[in-house]
Amino acid sequence: MKKRKEIIYECSICKFxxxxxxxxxxxxxxxxxxxxxxxxxxxxAVK
Ligand SMILES: [Zn+2]
Structure with missing residues (x-):
């Protein structure tokens, strides 16, 4: 079961x-x- 969904947003310029x-x-x-x-x-930023 996958309940936890981590959504990560990325800056398309610097890729952070x-x-x-x-x-x-x-x-x-x-x-x-x-x-x-x-x-x-x-x-x-997320590492
Ligand atoms: Zn950026």
């Missing part, structure tokens, strides 16, 4: 993965705008 869609979106917006990573966002 996040547990929430909003974090992935934040990262994506940042990456697109600044073409670099924001440590305040990437610290939430």
């Amino acid at each position: 993965k996040y547990k929430t869609k909003s974090l992935a979106k934040k990262c994506h917006d940042w990456c697109r705008k600044y073409k670099s990573c924001n440590i305040n966002i990437t610290k939430y």
